[in-house]
Amino acid sequence: MPETENSRKPHDRMAAYLADDLAAVNTLIRSRMASEHAPRIPEVTAHLVEAGGKRLRPMLTLAAAHLCGYQGHFHINLAATVEFIHTATLLHDDVVDESGQRRGRPTANLLWDNKSSVLVGDYLFARSFQLMVETGSLRVLDILSNASATIAEGEVLQLTASQDLATTESIYMQVVRGKTAALFAAATEVGGVIAGAPETQVRALSDFGDALGISFQIVDDLLDFQGDPGAIGKNVGDDFRERKLTMPLIKAIARADAEERAFWVRTIEKGRQQDGDLDHALALLTKHDALGDTSRVARSEAARAKQALAPLPNHPVKEMLLDLADYVVERIS
Amino acid sequence: MPETENSRKPHDRMAAYLADDLAAVNTLIRSRMASEHAPRIPEVTAHLVEAGGKRLRPMLTLAAAHLCGYQGHFHINLAATVEFIHTATLLHDDVVDESGQRRGRPTANLLWDNKSSVLVGDYLFARSFQLMVETGSLRVLDILSNASATIAEGEVLQLTASQDLATTESIYMQVVRGKTAALFAAATEVGGVIAGAPETQVRALSDFGDALGISFQIVDDLLDFQGDPGAIGKNVGDDFRERKLTMPLIKAIARADAEERAFWVRTIEKGRQQDGDLDHALALLTKHDALGDTSRVARSEAARAKQALAPLPNHPVKEMLLDLADYVVERIS
Numbered sequence: 094m095p096e097t098e099n100s101r102k103p104h105d106r107m108a109a110y111l112a113d114d115l116a117a118v119n120t121l122i123r124s125r126m127a128s129e130h131a132p133r134i135p136e137v138t139a140h141l142v143e144a145g146g147k148r149l150r151p152m153l154t155l156a157a158a159h160l161c162g163y164q165g166h167f168h169i170n171l172a173a174t175v176e177f178i179h180t181a182t183l184l185h186d187d188v189v190d191e192s193g194q195r196r197g198r199p200t201a202n203l204l205w206d207n208k209s210s211v212l213v214g215d216y217l218f219a220r221s222f223q224l225m226v227e228t229g230s231l232r233v234l235d236i237l238s239n240a241s242a243t244i245a246e247g248e249v250l251q252l253t254a255s256q257d258l259a260t261t262e263s264i265y266m267q268v269v270r271g272k273t274a275a276l277f278a279a280a281t282e283v284g285g286v287i288a289g290a291p292e293t294q295v296r297a298l299s300d301f302g303d304a305l306g307i308s309f310q311i312v313d314d315l316l317d318f319q320g321d322p323g324a325i326g327k328n329v330g331d332d333f334r335e336r337k338l339t340m341p342l343i344k345a346i347a348r349a350d351a352e353e354r355a356f357w358v359r360t361i362e363k364g365r366q367q368d369g370d371l372d373h374a375l376a377l378l379t380k381h382d383a384l385g386d387t388s389r390v391a392r393s394e395a396a397r398a399k400q401a402l403a404p405l406p407n408h409p410v411k412e413m414l415l416d417l418a419d420y421v422v423e424r425i426s
Numbered sequence: 427m428p429e430t431e432n433s434r435k436p437h438d439r440m441a442a443y444l445a446d447d448l449a450a451v452n453t454l455i456r457s458r459m460a461s462e463h464a465p466r467i468p469e470v471t472a473h474l475v476e477a478g479g480k481r482l483r484p485m486l487t488l489a490a491a492h493l494c495g496y497q498g499h500f501h502i503n504l505a506a507t508v509e510f511i512h513t514a515t516l517l518h519d520d521v522v523d524e525s526g527q528r529r530g531r532p533t534a535n536l537l538w539d540n541k542s543s544v545l546v547g548d549y550l551f552a553r554s555f556q557l558m559v560e561t562g563s564l565r566v567l568d569i570l571s572n573a574s575a576t577i578a579e580g581e582v583l584q585l586t587a588s589q590d591l592a593t594t595e596s597i598y599m600q601v602v603r604g605k606t607a608a609l610f611a612a613a614t615e616v617g618g619v620i621a622g623a624p625e626t627q628v629r630a631l632s633d634f635g636d637a638l639g640i641s642f643q644i645v646d647d648l649l650d651f652q653g654d655p656g657a658i659g660k661n662v663g664d665d666f667r668e669r670k671l672t673m674p675l676i677k678a679i680a681r682a683d684a685e686e687r688a689f690w691v692r693t694i695e696k697g698r699q700q701d702g703d704l705d706h707a708l709a710l711l712t713k714h715d716a717l718g719d720t721s722r723v724a725r726s727e728a729a730r731a732k733q734a735l736a737p738l739p740n741h742p743v744k745e746m747l748l749d750l751a752d753y754v755v756e757r758i759s
Binding site for chain 1: 461462463464465466467518521522540541542544545546547548549551552553555556558559562564567568571572574575577578579580581582583585586597600
C-alpha cells in the first residue's frame with residue numbers, strides 16, 4: 094500500500110514540513126558539538142546525536158515558533174539548545190542507570206567510560222547555555238534554566254523514590270515532570286517566546302508541552318508492561334526488574350491485599366525476584382485494572398494537550414501537533 | 427606571638443573585609459541548594475558546601491565588584507553562582523577521579539553514590555544559571571557559560587591526556603585553564619561587569635583571574651611532588667601514582683634520555699609501578715631541574731597577575747588581591 098500524506102505518522106509529517114529548519118538545526122548541532130582541544134567530545138556526542146533519535150523535542154520548538162508566525166532564525170538556536178540539554182541528560186542518565194543500551198546501540202558509558210559520559214554531558218549543557226545567550230532573550234534563559242533544575246530534581250527524586258513502596262502518584266508525577274514534561278513544556282514555550290507571541294499563546298504552548306510530555310511518559314511506562322518488545326526497543330518488565338515504581342505499579346500496590354503486599358515488598362523493596370514473578374506482577378496489574386486506569390490517565394493528558402492549543406491560530410502545524418497528541422496514546426495496545 | 431593584621435594570610439584578611447557579603451552569599455547558597463521535592467539534594471550539597479571550603483572563588487567576585495565601586499546586590503548572586511559551578515564541578519570530578527576524599531572528608535560519591543553526585547551536580551549547575559538570569563545581565567551569562575564550556579572541555583582533555591607521554595606543556599596549560607583558570611577569570615571578570623566598570627578594568631580583572639588561577643594550579647601540581655603532606659591534605663606523589671601528566675613530569679620527560687624514557691613509559695604509560703619508583707621519579711625531576719623550572723613558571727604567572735591589576739584604582743581590596751598573588755607562590759618551599 095503506498096504511503097499517503099495522511100497515513101504517515103504525525104511526527105514524520107512534521108519532519109517533512111520542517112525539513113529545512115531541521116537541516117539547519119543539525120548543521121548547528123554539528124558545529125557546536127565540536128571541540129578545538131578535546132576530540133573525545135564530538136566522538137561521544139556524535140554517537141548519540143547521530144544515532145537516529147527522533148529529534149522530537151527540537152521539532153516542538155520549531156513547530157511552536159512557526160505556529161506563532163516567527164520569521165527570524167533564533168528558533169534554530171533554541172531547537173539545538175533543547176536537543177543538547179536532552180542529549181546531556183541521556184548521557185548522565187545512562188551513567189545513573191548503568192545502562193548498556195540506548196536506541197538499540199551500546200551506550201556511550203559502555204563504549205568509552207562513565208567519566209566521558211559525565212564530562213561530555215557537562216560540556217553539552219554549557220554549550221546549550223551559550224546557544225541561548227546568543228538569542229539575547231533573558232526570558233528564554235529563565236525558562237530553560239528552570240526546566241534544567243526541574244529535570245535534575247526529578248532525576249534525584251526518582252533515585253530516592255525507586256524501590257520505595259511508599260512512592261505516591263504525586264511523587265511519580267513530579268518524577269515524570271522532571272524526566273519528560275519539563276523539557277517538552279520548555280521546548281514549546283520558548284518557540285512562542287522567541288516569536289513574541291501573546292501571553293495567552295505562550296501559556297497555551299507551555300501547557301500543551303506539559304500535557305504531551307506527561308502523556309508520552311505515562312504511555313512509555315505503560316508499554317513497559319504491555320508493549321511489543323520489537324516496537325518499544327526494550328524487554329517487557331524492565332521497570333519491574335529494575336524496581337522502578339511507575340504508575341501501573343503504584344496503582345496496583347495501592348490496591349493490594351496483605352498477601353499481594355508481601356509480594357511487592359519481596360520483589361520491589363527487597364529486590365528478591367525469581368522466575369514467574371513478572372507473570373504474577375502482570376496478573377496483579379490486570380486484576381486491579383492498573384493498566385486500564387493508567388491508560389485512562391494518559392488519554393486524559395493527551396486530551397488536555399489538545400484542548401490547550403485552542404488559543405493558537407489555525408495552521409498546518411497546529412493540525413500536526415493535535416495529531417501528535419492523538420498518536421502518543423494510539424501506541425497503547 | 428599575637429596575630430597582627432599584616433601577619434594574617436591575605437585570604438583571611440579578605441574574608442574579614444568581605445564578612446557581611448560572605449554571610450549574604452552563604453544565606454543565598456543555603457536557600458538555593460534546597461529542593462522542595464528531593465531532600466537528597468541539600469544533604470549532598472551541604473556535605474560539600476559546608477565542609478569548610480575557602481570560598482576563594484566567590485570572594486574573588488565580591489572583591490572585584492568592591493574594587494570597581496559596585497553599590498548593588500547582584501554581586502551576591504554572582505558569588506553564589508561561582509560557588510555552585512565550582513561545587514558542581516567538584517561533585518562530578520570526584521566521580522571521574524573515583525576519589526574517596528576531598529577536603530579531608532569522605533567524598534559524596536562514597537557517602538551516597540556516583541548517581542547522586544552526578545545528578546546533584548547537574549542540579550547545582552542549573553541553579554547557578556537561574557541565579558545569573560536574576561541579574562538580568564546577558565554579558566554575565568555569556569562569560570560564565572563560556573567558562574563552563576572551557577571547564578568541561580579541560581576535564582575531557584585531562585581524561586584523554588592522562589597517561590599519554592605525548593602530552594605537551596600546551597595541552598597541560600589548556601587543562602589548567604579548564605581546571606582552574608577559566609572559573610577564576612570569570613569570577614573576577616563578572617565582578618567588574620556587574621559594577622559597570624570600564625572595559626580596560628574588566629579586561630584587567632579577567633587577566634588577573636586567569637594568571638592567578640594558572641599560578642594557583644601549577645603550585646598545586648608542584649606541591650604534589652614537594653609539599654608537606656599535612657599542609658596539602660594529600661600524599662606526596664599522588665599525581666605520579668595516578669599517572670597524571672602535570673608540568674613537572676612533562677618537563678622531566680621532555681629532557682629524558684633513552685633509559686629514563688623507558689622508566690616513564692613503564693610507570694606512567696603502562697602504569698606498572700613498583701616500590702622505589704616515586705623516589706626515582708623525584709630524583710629525575712631534581713636532575714632535570716623540573717621542579718625549579720615549574721616554580722619559575724608559577725612565579726611568572728603570579729607576577730603577571732599583579733601587573734594585570736595596574737588599571738584598577740587604589741583600594742584596600744586591591745592590596746589584598748596583590749598579596750594573594752604573592753601568597754599563592756609563597757606556598758612553594
